[in-house]
Amino acid sequence: MVQFGANADRYPTLAGTAHRAVTLDGGSQAVANPAGGMPPAISSVPGLGGALSQLGGLVGGSLPLSQDLPGQYAAFQSAPLDGALQLTGAPSVKVTVDTGGSAPAVLFAKLYDVAPDGSSVLPHQLVTPLRVAASGTVDVQLPAVDYDFAAGHRLRLVLAATDLGYSSPAQPATYRVSLPADDPLTLPTDLALRDAATPLPAWVWLLPVVAAAIAAALVLTGVGARRRRRGHAPAVDPEFAKLPLVVEGLSKRYHGSTDRYAVKDLSFRVERGQVLGLLGPNGAGKTTTMRMLMGLIRPDAGRVHVFGQSIAAGAPVLSRVGAFVEGAGFLPHLSGRANLDLYWRATGRPAEDAHVAEALEIADLGEALERPVRTYSQGMRQRLAIAQAMLGLPELLILDEPTNGLDPQQIREMRAVITRYAAGGRTVIVSSHLLSEVEQTCTHLVVMTQGRLLAAGPVAEITGNDDELLVGTGAMGADALDAVVAKVAALDGVASVAPATEEPGLLVQLDGLAVPELLAELLRLDVPVERVGPHRRLEDAFLTLTGDRA
Amino acid sequence: MSTETVPAQAASGFRPSRTLPLRVEARRQLSRRRTSIVFGVMVALPVIVWAALAVGGTPSGRDGSPSLIQAATSSGVNFAFAVLFMASGFLLSVPVALFFGDTVASEASWSSLRYLLAAPVPRARLLLSKLTVALGFSAVAVLVLPLVALGVGTAAYGWGELHLTLAGSLTAGTATERLALVAVYLFVCELSVAGFALWMSTLTDAPLGAVGGAVGLVILSGILDNITALGSLRDFLPTHGMYAWVDVLQPNPDWTGLAEGVSMAVALALVFGALAFRHFRAKDIVS
Numbered sequence: 032m033v034q035f036g037a038n039a040d041r042y043p044t045l046a047g048t049a050h051r052a053v054t055l056d057g058g059s060q061a062v063a064n065p066a067g068g069m070p071p072a073i074s075s076v077p078g079l080g081g082a083l084s085q086l087g088g089l090v091g092g093s094l095p096l097s098q099d100l101p102g103q104y105a106a107f108q109s110a111p112l113d114g115a116l117q118l119t120g121a122p123s124v125k126v127t128v129d130t131g132g133s134a135p136a137v138l139f140a141k142l143y144d145v146a147p148d149g150s151s152v153l154p155h156q157l158v159t160p161l162r163v164a165a166s167g168t169v170d171v172q173l174p175a176v177d178y179d180f181a182a183g184h185r186l187r188l189v190l191a192a193t194d195l196g197y198s199s200p201a202q203p204a205t206y207r208v209s210l211p212a213d214d215p216l217t218l219p220t221d222l223a224l225r226d227a228a229t230p231l232p233a234w235v236w237l238l239p240v241v242a243a244a245i246a247a248a249l250v251l252t253g254v255g256a257r258r259r260r261r262g263h264a265p266a267v268d269p270e271f272a273k274l275p276l277v278v279e280g281l282s283k284r285y286h287g288s289t290d291r292y293a294v295k296d297l298s299f300r301v302e303r304g305q306v307l308g309l310l311g312p313n314g315a316g317k318t319t320t321m322r323m324l325m326g327l328i329r330p331d332a333g334r335v336h337v338f339g340q341s342i343a344a345g346a347p348v349l350s351r352v353g354a355f356v357e358g359a360g361f362l363p364h365l366s367g368r369a370n371l372d373l374y375w376r377a378t379g380r381p382a383e384d385a386h387v388a389e390a391l392e393i394a395d396l397g398e399a400l401e402r403p404v405r406t407y408s409q410g411m412r413q414r415l416a417i418a419q420a421m422l423g424l425p426e427l428l429i430l431d432e433p434t435n436g437l438d439p440q441q442i443r444e445m446r447a448v449i450t451r452y453a454a455g456g457r458t459v460i461v462s463s464h465l466l467s468e469v470e471q472t473c474t475h476l477v478v479m480t481q482g483r484l485l486a487a488g489p490v491a492e493i494t495g496n497d498d499e500l501l502v503g504t505g506a507m508g509a510d511a512l513d514a515v516v517a518k519v520a521a522l523d524g525v526a527s528v529a530p531a532t533e534e535p536g537l538l539v540q541l542d543g544l545a546v547p548e549l550l551a552e553l554l555r556l557d558v559p560v561e562r563v564g565p566h567r568r569l570e571d572a573f574l575t576l577t578g579d580r581a
Numbered sequence: 582m583s584t585e586t587v588p589a590q591a592a593s594g595f596r597p598s599r600t601l602p603l604r605v606e607a608r609r610q611l612s613r614r615r616t617s618i619v620f621g622v623m624v625a626l627p628v629i630v631w632a633a634l635a636v637g638g639t640p641s642g643r644d645g646s647p648s649l650i651q652a653a654t655s656s657g658v659n660f661a662f663a664v665l666f667m668a669s670g671f672l673l674s675v676p677v678a679l680f681f682g683d684t685v686a687s688e689a690s691w692s693s694l695r696y697l698l699a700a701p702v703p704r705a706r707l708l709l710s711k712l713t714v715a716l717g718f719s720a721v722a723v724l725v726l727p728l729v730a731l732g733v734g735t736a737a738y739g740w741g742e743l744h745l746t747l748a749g750s751l752t753a754g755t756a757t758e759r760l761a762l763v764a765v766y767l768f769v770c771e772l773s774v775a776g777f778a779l780w781m782s783t784l785t786d787a788p789l790g791a792v793g794g795a796v797g798l799v800i801l802s803g804i805l806d807n808i809t810a811l812g813s814l815r816d817f818l819p820t821h822g823m824y825a826w827v828d829v830l831q832p833n834p835d836w837t838g839l840a841e842g843v844s845m846a847v848a849l850a851l852v853f854g855a856l857a858f859r860h861f862r863a864k865d866i867v868s
Contacts, residue, residue: 115832146750147742181832183742183752231837232816235844242848246855254863272590286865325699328865340590344862345703347591354699360692364613373609378700379599380592419696423592 045175047120047219055124055188055216057107059209062138064192065103068199072099072191074141074158104191105208109216111147111183118154120219121175124188125211127168133204136163139194142173142216143187144180151187154178160197161190168211188216272339275427275458276301276324281333283319283482293319295482297333301427301460301475306453308469308490309462311479317462320479321356321431324460325349337427350378353425355433359416363405367396367415370404375422385422393448394418395441409436417445421452428452428459434468446472500546502537505559512537515558522552600702601710610714615683619676623722626672627664627730631737649827653734656741658756660734661727662763662830668726669767669823670803676722677771678795680715682778682788685861689786689868704862712779712854719775723768727760745830759834763826766839773819773846774799776853783861786868816841819849 099106122142130136140159143151157174173188180186190208193199271277281297294316301307309317322328324335326344334341340348361370375385391400394414404412413436420428430449434442449472453459463469469476469490476493478485486493507515512530516537519528524544531538537558541549546563553560610616634654653663685708688694697707743756751759778795785791802820805811815821822842828835 117833146744147752148744148750179832181750182755183750231840235840238844238848239851242851246851249852249855249859253859285867322695322867325695326701327695327698328867329863338590345597345698345701345706347595347597347701349699349701350592350595351590352699354696356695356699358692360694360696362609362613362691362693365609369612373605374696374700376605377601377697377702379596379602380594384592384594425592 043119043219043221045121045172045219048221049219051116051218051220052215053109053112053116053186053218055107055109055186055210057105057210059207060105061102062105062190062192062206062208063102064137064200064202064204064206066203067201068193070100071193071195071199072103072139073195074139074153074156074191099189099191100193103193104189106190107188107210108145109186111185112180113182115182116180116218117220118176118178118180118218119221122173122216122218124171124173124216125168125214126171126190127209127211128163129166129207130163131205131207133200133202134163134165135200136204136206137161137192137197137199138163138206138208139191139197140171140173141189141191143189144178145185145187146181147183158194158196160194186216268336268339268341270339271300271336273303274300274336275303275305275338276460277334277336278320278324279334279336281320281323281335282331283316283323283328284331292316292482294323294330297479297482297484299477299484299487301458303458304453304456305475306449306459306461306473308473308476309460309479310464310466310469310476311462311485312464314481315464315479316482317464317479318357318431319482321354321429321460321462324429325352325354325356327356350380350423351425352427352429353420353422354429354431355416355420356429356431359412359419361404361412361415364403366402367394367400367404367407367411370415371419371422374419378423380423386424387422389424390418390421393421395444410438410441413437414441424457426457428457430459431462432464433461434463434465499565500539500541500549501531501564502539502553502558502560503531503534503562503564504536505561506535507559515556518556519553522549525549597701597703597706600700601697601707603710603713606710606714607717610680610684610718615679616718619679619718619722620725623676623726624729626668626726627660627733630664630667630730631660631733635737649830652744654738655744656738656753657731657735658741658743658753658760660738661730661760662743662756664730664734665727665760665763665767666824666827669826670820671799673723673726673767673771673823674774674799674820675796677719677774678778678792678799680718680722680778681712681775682782682791682793682795684711684715684779685782686785686788686791689866690788692868694868695866698866704864705858708779708783708858708861715779716775719771720768723771724764727764731757731760743830751830751832759829763829766826766842767823769843770820770823770846773849773853776850776857777819780853780857780860783857783864817845819845822846 124140126140128136128138138161140161141153141157143153145151154176155174155178157176159171159173161169161171163169188210192204192206268277277300279298281294282292283294284292297316297320309320311317319328323330324337324342326342326346326349329344336342337346337348337352340346342349361367362373365373371387371390375382375387394400394417396411396415399407399411404415407415413433417430417433420430433449434445437445449459449461453474461469461472473490475488476490477487478493516528516530519525519537519539522544524542526540526542528537528539530536539549550560550563630653649659649666650663652659654660685694688697698704702710740753742753743751743759745751774795777798778791781791781794782788785794799820802818806815806818806821808815822838822845825838825842828838
């Protein structure tokens with residue numbers, strides 16, 4: 032699995048460059064050599080030794096590959112090691128052997144690594160055979176190995192009478208084996224080897240530094256960063272400070288549409304206390320405009336000022352704007368009340384500024400307020416979203432199609448709410464493609480089609496005078512019509528008269544003359560009157576303004 | 582932050598640095614079912630593995646299963662490491678991809694993103710709040726797994742030392758320290774997935790797309806990592822380091838693999854995170 036790149040400048044020899052002494056415990060023990068040396072202890076199988084040790088390493092050191100037979104060995108064990116011990120070389124130990132008269136005694140010495148759970152490993156399956164000619168103390172050099180004893184493990188010296196790999200005396204015999212007092216096991220080590228750790232590749236240190244540099248470059252060079260650096264200076268325009276909204280030369284072309292502008296060169300302004308209707312057919316660019324007012328999308332050209340502050344993404348002045356644009360946006364798993372609560376907390380403003388009670392009155396959700404929003408109908412979501420826009424009673428309220436999905440009763444209430452809201456000196460912008468909607472609630476109008484401004488001004492100015500009449504006539508020649516216009520204009524109590532543009536007929540503005548009297552005069556002049564009615568003000572204006580462009 | 586002046590012309594009490602506080606974002610995310618499901622899976626997985634081992638018995642070495650899994654029933658720490666080993670490659674990436682990939686994209690899909698931004702929460706602030714909360718949730722998910730596994734393992738197999746089939750054993754104390762270290766390492770490794778998922782989350786309005794993209798990256802990286810012919814190029818795959826922690830499960834731990842994994846993960850997280858900020862700051866919000 033892991034190859035240690037252990038290395039040293041010079042050969043440490045089998046005796047090592049340093050030593051650790053480990054005391055072994057165990058009294059004098061009898062070791063029996065069975066007749067014929069059978070059965071033998073197993074430390075390795077001749078011819079298979081290498082393969083077995085490989086297998087032992089792979090399958091697990093605790094596999095009982097090495098086996099000593101009871102009564103045929105003496106064992107001496109150390110206390111658990113305090114720290115890890117890297118053995119490099121041949122350990123040595125003094126052993127006192129009493130051959131019991133049957134010289135020579137043959138013994139096999141081996142050093143086990145004993146784990147705290149009792150399982151033992153014979154490093155590399157190596158064993159040292161000894162032949163002791165006469166009773167006495169002998170120096171034993173154990174097999175040379177490079178082996179790592181873990182902390183907490185014990186060392187166990189075993190002297191066995193038999194071993195599968197060797198033949199031993201056929202005569203049965205019993206030896207006594209003991210260790211001389213105060214004579215520890217000496218283990219050679221090589222400190223130089225232990226320090227040879229694999230160096231880290233250079234990229235390990237380099238990579239995060241390079242990545243940090245790339246990250247910094249990415250953050251500092253983006254479009255947003257450029258805009259931020261550039262945008263600080265002209266952020267405030269004191270000229271507009273009193274105006275809730277000023278839009279100047281606003282243009283936006285969405286990514287991917289190269290020729291068609293969503294909004295093109297749009298300019299208008301809104302005064303305090305106005306209810307401005309943003310009117311236009313679907314696709315006129317109303318919602319795109321509102322998104323730009325809220326800093327959600329970036330105009331390609333032009334500026335938006337709210338209370339004199341230039342609008343960019345996250346401009347602080349947006350905290351004075353409440354918005355409902357293109358449908359509700361709530362966390363579906365939370366209740367309506369929790370949604371409003373968390374939304375207000377997300378603004379970071381004091382809870383007492385929220386005016387939740389007013390907002391909830393507008394939402395009018397009753398007990399549904401405690402249900403998850405995902406169970407709401409579209410109208411309920413809509414009302415909750417408008418309530419969210421009104422949280423904190425913002426000075427400028429932007430509502431995009433606020434009456435979509437409401438029933439007639441709620442539409443009427445919503446109109447009243449909007450009118451009341453603006454009466455307090457606050458400003459409301461309402462977008463709609465419904466004429467009746469804006470006509471009944473708005474004081475001012477901005478009419479758009481295909482991203483362009485068509486008209487802007489007070490509702491009355493755009494829709495024409497209230498007492499203007501449209502007199503529908505049958506087809507008339509231009510000369511005849513001019514003659515009629517001249518005659519009608521000469522009548523007392525008629526302020527003005529002009530040929531109607533959208534259909535054959537006359538537009539007459541009265542100044543004192545009653546409608547029946549006008550009708551009598553028209554009939555007297557042989558004008559083929561088909562119908563007389565009020566000029567269908569806004570609808571006509573709207574169709575006139577938007578129709579020829581469509 | 583406390584010395585920040587009130588922005589001129591803002592509503593009273595409005596301070597950009599106070600918008601979308603962490604605990605508000607945490608509450609918004611915590612109440613979602615997906616969050617509790619992720620935490621539930623992380624808690625349930627060790628129990629499922631324990632049940633599987635109880636039913637099927639300890640895996641034998643015959644089928645080539647890794648030695649860590651063979652030793653799973655030896656002790657509590659053994660079990661915890663075995664569970665971590667099973668979860669390392671793919672499973673731990675899923676909650677991270679979910680928390681980061683979903684965080685902005687789900688707001689976009691609910692349309693609530695535009696109301697937060699118009700509140701106004703500054704865009705960098707919004708991303709930072711969301712990133713921090715996702716980071717916290719991911720940390721809990723990644724760290725709760727080994728913790729529960731240790732508890733389940735100790736209850737089932739007892740408190741004991743870590744048995745390593747190759748290199749003896751480690752004492753229970755050392756092994757627990759290593760377990761904590763490995764858990765933290767795995768969390769750091771997942772930062773590359775987190776960064777990528779966050780970037781994806783700013784790119785798309787479909788939460789599934791962002792999460793799927795990040796999970797797809799993990800799968801692709803895992804496949805490439807198996808092509809040994811790529812050699813050392815594999816060191817630079819985001820998931821390459823996810824098993825490197827096995828090297829520290831020995832008496833003399835080797836930290837090289839861990840250092841490489843941390844380096845790679847931090848580097849990728851920085852670059853992907855910067856891409857996310859760069860893109861989100863200038864993005865047109867049309868959701």
